[in-house]
Structure formats: structure tokens, C-alpha cells
Amino acid sequence: MNDTSTYKETLDQLLAKPSTLKQLSRTQLIQEILDNDEGVLTESGAVRTETGKYTGRSPKDKFIVKESETEDNIDWNAINQPIEEEVFLKLLDKVSSYLNTKEKVYVFNGYAGADAATQLKLSVINEMAWHNLFARTMFIRPETTEEGLNITPDFTIISAPHFKADPEVDGTKSETFIITSFKHKIILIGGTEYAGEMKKGIFGVMNYYLPDNDVMSMHCSANVGDNKDVALFFGLSGTGKTTLSADPQRKLIGDDEHGWNDNGVFNIEGGCYAKTIDLTREKEPQIYDAIRYGAILENVKVDDKGFPDYEDKSLTENTRAAYPIENIDNIILPSIAGHAKTIIFLTADAFGVLPPIAKLTKDQAMYHFLSGFTSKLAGTERGVTSPQPVFSTCFGSPFLPMHATVYANKLGELIDKHNVDVYLVNTGWTGGEYGVGSRMNLTHTRSMVRRAISGALKEVDYRTDEIFGLHIPSHVPGVPNNILMPRDAWVSAEAYDEKAQQLAVMFKENFKKFGERSAAIEEQGGFIYKGE
Secondary structure, X not given: OOOOXXXXXXXXXXXXXXXXXXXXXXXXXXXXXXXXXXXXXXXXXXXEEOOOOOOOEOHHHEEEEEOOOOOOOOOOOOOOEEEEHHHHHHHHHHHHHHHHOOOOEEEEXXXXXXXHHHOEXXXXXXXXXXXXXXXXHHOEOOOOHHHHHOOOOOEEEEEEOXXXXXXXXXOOOOOOEEEEEOOOOEEEEEOOOOOHHHHHHHHHHHHHHHHHHOOEEEEEEEEEOOOOOEEEEEOOOOOOHHHHHOOOOOEEEEOOEEEEEOOEEEEOOOEEEEEOOOOOOOOOHHHHHHOOOOOXXXXXEEOOOOOEEXXXXXXXXXXXXXXXXXXXXXXXXXXXXXXXXXXXXXXXXXXXXXXXXXXXXXXXXXXXHHHOEEEEOOOOEOOOOOOEEEEOHHHOHHHOOOOHHHHHHHHHHHHHHHOOEEEEEXXXXXXXXXXXXXXXXXXXXXXXXXXXXXXXXXXXXXXXOOOOOOEEEOOOOOOOHHHHOHHHHOOOHHHHHHHHHHHHHHXXXXXXXXXXXHHHHHHHHOOOOOOO
């Protein structure tokens, strides 16, 4: 079945219906959410919603259509799972017909990418009003309603959370599906109310298109100082990208997704999507104060007076806030800045053996970028209830359609070209592994990161770790010396050595998956430790 006329006719009918509400304002969407009983207003004016039983992404239910456009370009693997075009088109026809039966459907047109030359024009079709507000929040908004209505999309998201697939009939793995077709320029989502699938779906699309335009696509946050010194923060969800980039001393470019071209760094999004578990104004004032009118709180418990309880994790650890980037006071608009001067790789090491900060050579940077070692933290994906050590290639493997070396080699070129300083920062555990040691102190981490970005760590003395070959500063003002060398923070040095060697072997085993294309990177940037 390759005939697309059926779903196109159905979608055209849907978009022409008076009950299809297009380019609603923030206030109009909030009213729709309240009228539909999709959420409630909190005391700060934010909308509070729940995502049902799926409170994180569903990577096992995510597919890319294997078609002429993608067959030879996608790095097919357990993450980039292929699905046949016929399966996609049948589901697309079903979902289009399903949405045509709904009393109301919501449409937002906007953009992905602040760089005009590579900007993607988007249309987002939603069954739920709060999902449309999420799209309006997270993507780049047109300046006027008329501009939005006149957008002819390059890519369309169709999201029907209450449409559930039948795996035996529809060819999916479960009731949930997130399917991207590059031929038909559509992301089709069903069976899950987790709104983050929309933003990450478009990020995957940008990761496919940008490298072909000689642009580095990056799963990172970014900020810039008064001296136009741009810093990038790479890391998986929960490792500190949003928290550390929201610095009152620097202007935020964006908190999650960026591109880097010949002119500099630009934001792909128009909003921020922050974890809120244990959020306080004292620890993270910018994020706390950004959760106001126009923001969305996901799965956060609120009392009968509308006050959120950020410590309550009864629904999930992955409680979230989505808010327009303008809700942060010190931002740069448009979200474009110069070339990066400092790169921070954030890892939440659940083994507790990596140092809180280490300076990397370019070769080490490419090695650690390809490795992407961190931990999946509780709630970020379905089924993750405690930290799980994981190697997430380029600190974003769920969103990278092409072979990892495409992104790593481009990063290496940019580090060389712009003389970038690169640091590995562990926001995970110290003094022992998860369950024994303690989580890194956020105040200490902020202090180390600020000094790295300022250049204050360029001239300090460094010691070289005997297992990982990392260059660790002997002293950082405001940070206890005994945590800088992680072996010193453990009660038993022998226990540390055993756990560190275990991790080193895991690094080596993981790197084998990249094959010959990465042999030079491993040889030049790999570890001192040679044990097996």
C-alpha cells in the first residue's frame, strides 16, 4: 500500500473543518485545557497536567520508515528501528480518520531552528489542547497569527494519544507508536500522552538534515557570557544540562537542542523542558521562577490550593516543566550566538569513580563524545526506576539517525578550528557507587563549571588518573580537595580500583560497536588502563 491519497484527503478534510482550531493563543489554549478537563491552574498560573501511565519516552516503540529516502542513510540498530512503509501508511490512515471524528482538533504552525538558512517549518496536529500548548511552548513561535496560518510545513507531527494500536493488526510492538517518515515528512504518534515525544521526534529529524548542511547538531544546552564566550553542556536527561546552563551570570541560548554552523551556535527550540523533582527557588531560582503563566507542569502533585509539591514523586521521578524561553529573564533573542569556547560533557556516573571535573584533550573529547557514558536516571524512560549505567552515543543516541562518527568527526573539526576547551564533569555519585556514595553537591559542580568557563582552570596544576588517563585539577577554589581525586573520596581505595577497572572494561567493550570507523579515535583518545 503506497497510495497516499486516502490519508491526504482525510487530513485535508480535518484541516478544513471549523472545529479544527488553528494558531490559538496561549490564553485560548489554556481555556481549552480547562474546559476539556485536561488540567488545572496552579497558584503561579502554570497549567498542571498528567501524562497517564507513560511518564517518559517509549524508545522501544519508536521507528523510522524504511523507504527509498532512508534505506542507505540511517544507521539501523536497536534504537533506529525500521518499519515498513505499508505499516506506516495504514496507521496514518487510521489515525487521520480517528482525528476526523473528534469534536475538536488543535493545530500549531511554527519552526524548529533559529538559523534561518536551515530552519524547518512545522505543523503540529494534536488531539489534546495541552499537547498543542506544549508544541506552542517548545517550538519557535511565529511573530503573528497570520504568519503562522500561512506556513506551508516541511514536516508535520500528528499526535493522537488516545488512539491505541493493535500490535497484531497494526504491526507495532505495543499500543504505543512513534513513527518518522522522511519520505512523507510526518511524525506519527499514538498511544502515549507523554508530550516529550513530539520535541524529541523533531530533534531526530534535525539530526538527519543538519549534517547534510554542514551543521553540527547537538543534544546540549548553551549559554553565553558578557564577553560573548559561548559554553555548551552535553548530557542526557537529568544530568544537569538545564540546571547548569540556567546561570544568572550568563545569558541562556537554549536548554536542550542546538546547531553549530559557520556563524556560531543557535537554538533549535523556543522553550525549555526542565526536570522539577525536588525543585526549590534556593537551588534553581531561574527555573523555579520560570514556572508561571504559560508554563506546563507534568505529573507534579498540587494541593487543593494549587501549590505544587516538587518533592512528591508518587506519579514519577520524571516530573517536568515546559515553559517559553522568554520566561527566563537573562536570555539572548534571537537564540543565536558565536562559536563555542568551552564544552562541558555531563555524566551522571552511578559507579562513583569518575572525577567531578577533568580536562580533556581533543582526542579524549572525541572518545568520550562517542562513548557518551552516563546513567539513565529514574523516570526518564518507561521502566527506569533507579540509575542505570549506559553508553548513550554522543550524549544523545536515541535521537541520532546516522552513524555516530558523522557527529563525532564534525565535533573534532570544530574543537580544532575554534580552539575549544573541553571538560568532563561528573554530576553523579562520589565516595561510592549509587546506594553507597552520595550525589555530587550542586554548589560544588556550579563552582567548577563556572571556573572552567571563565578560563580559571587553564593554568592550574593537573594530575593524571592512572586508569582513565583523565587530567584532574589539583585544586578548585570552593571545592574540597578530597573529592577532586575520586579514589580519595572512597573509604576503600581497593574497592575504588575494582569498580574503576570494571568501568574501564565497559568503555572498551562499548567502543567495539563503532567498528573500524572509530579505530583512530580509540587509539588516540582511549584509556591508559589496559587490563581486561
